[in-house]
Amino acid sequence: DTGVSQDPRHKITKRGQNVTFRCDPISEHNRLYWYRQTLGQGPEFLTYFQNEAQLEKSRLLSDRFSAERPKGSFSTLEIQRTEQGDSAMYLCASSYRQGGTDTQYFGPGTRLTVL
Amino acid sequence: DAKTTQPNSMESNEEEPVHLPCNHSTISGTDYIHWYRQLPSQGPEYVIHGLTSNVNNRMASLAIAEDRKSSTLILHRATLRDAAVYYCILLKQAGTALIFGKGTTLSVSS
Numbered sequence: 674d675t676g677v678s679q680d681p682r683h684k685i686t687k688r689g690q691n692v693t694f695r696c697d698p699i700s701e702h703n704r705l706y707w708y709r710q711t712l713g714q715g716p717e718f719l720t721y722f723q724n725e726a727q728l729e730k731s732r733l734l735s736d737r738f739s740a741e742r743p744k745g746s747f748s749t750l751e752i753q754r755t756e757q758g759d760s761a762m763y764l765c766a767s768s769y770r771q772g773g774t775d776t777q778y779f780g781p782g783t784r785l786t787v788l
Numbered sequence: 789d790a791k792t793t794q795p796n797s798m799e800s801n802e803e804e805p806v807h808l809p810c811n812h813s814t815i816s817g818t819d820y821i822h823w824y825r826q827l828p829s830q831g832p833e834y835v836i837h838g839l840t841s842n843v844n845n846r847m848a849s850l851a852i853a854e855d856r857k858s859s860t861l862i863l864h865r866a867t868l869r870d871a872a873v874y875y876c877i878l879l880k881q882a883g884t885a886l887i888f889g890k891g892t893t894l895s896v897s898s
Contacts, residue, residue, distance in 0.1 A: 677831075706885065715875060715888030716832060729884060764831050773839075773881055774820040779831030 675699070677780035679765050685786045686755055693751045694783045698767030705748050706777060707740055708764040709733065716764055722748060755787045792876045797893045800866045808861040808892055810876030815856050818881040823850065823861045825872040826891075832875065835861065871896045 678697045686692050698705050703724050708716035719738070721729040724745035734740075737755075742748040752759055762784050766777040793811040800806045812821065823835040836843055836850045838859070843850045849862040863870055875891040 704884070708886075715873075715891060716886070718885035718887065721884050731885070766831075774822070774837060774879055775884060776834050776837065777824075777832075777886060778834060782831050 677765055677767050677778055679763075679780040679783050681783055682781060683784050683786075685788065687788050688755060688757060690755055691751065691753045692755060692785065693749055694763055694765075694785075696748045696750070696765030696767075696780060698747070698765070699778055702767035702769050702778070703745065704768040704775065705742055706766040706768070707748070707750050708766065710762040710764060710782070711760075719750075752785075755785075757787045760785055760787045792878060792889055794874070794876055794889065794892045796890065797895065799895045799897065800863075800870075802867060802896055802898045803865050806863040806866045806870070806894065806896075808863075808874050808876075808894065809858065810860070811858045812876070812878055813857045815878060816880070819878040820881065820883075821850065821852060821856075821859050822877045822879050822886070823848070824875045824877065824886070824888075825870075826875070827869075827872045832888075835874070837879075866894075866896045868896050868898060870894060 680695045705722045707719040710716040718731050719734050720740050722742040737753045740750045762782040764782045766779045768775045768777040822837040824832040826832045836848050838850045851860045873891040873893050877886050
C-alpha cells in the first residue's frame with residue numbers, strides 16, 4: 674500500500690526563483706489537496722482538485738502560485754518569483770469519501786526555504 | 789464555519805489512557821467530527837471521525853456527547869509514539885478543506 678508521496682522533500686532556493694513541487698496521490702483517490710504549514714501553526718488549505726478540475730482555491734493562493742493536476746493523477750504546485758514569506762512546509766493530501774465524509778491522507782511534505 | 793476549542797497541551801504517562809477533549813458548541817447537524825494528529829516532522833495523519841455515535845478503530849476511540857457540542861478522543865494506552873499535536877476538526881458532509889486550529893500538543897513520558 675503506497676501512500677501519498679511528495680518530491681522533493683526539501684528545497685532551498687533564492688528569492689525570485691521559481692520552484693515546482695510534485696505530489697503523487699494514492700491511486701484510487703480522486704480528490705487532491707494542497708496545504709501550507711508554517712512553524713508552530715496548523716496546516717492552511719491552499720487548493721483542491723476533484724479529478725483534473727481545480728474546484729476550490731484559498732485566498733492564500735496568490736497569483737504567483739499555480740497548481741495543476743493533468744489527467745487527474747499527480748499534481749504540481751508551482752511558485753513563481755519566490756519570496757522569503759513563502760518559506761513553509763507544503764503538504765499534499767488525497768482522499769476518498771468514507772461514510773459520507775472525506776478522509777484525507779497526507780504526504781510527508783516538501784519543506785521550502787527561500788533565502 | 790463552526791469552530792473547535794482544544795487545550796493547548798496535555799501530558800500523559802506511557803501505558804495510561806489519554807482523554808483529549810474538544811468543544812464545538814456551534815456544530816451543525818451535517819458537521820462530521822474528525823481527528824487528525826501530526827507527529828514531529830511528518831504530515832498530519834487521520835485518526836478517526838464520527839457524526840453522532842461513538843466510534844472505535846485500531847488507533848483510538850471517539851466519544852461524542854449526546855448534544856454533539858463536545859467530543860473526546862481516547863487513546864487507550866499511550867505510547868511514546870503517540871506524542872504529537874492532535875487536531876479536532878469539523879467537516880461538513882459535502883465539505884472538502886480541513887480547517888486546522890492549533891490543536892493539543894500531547895506529551896508522553898516513560
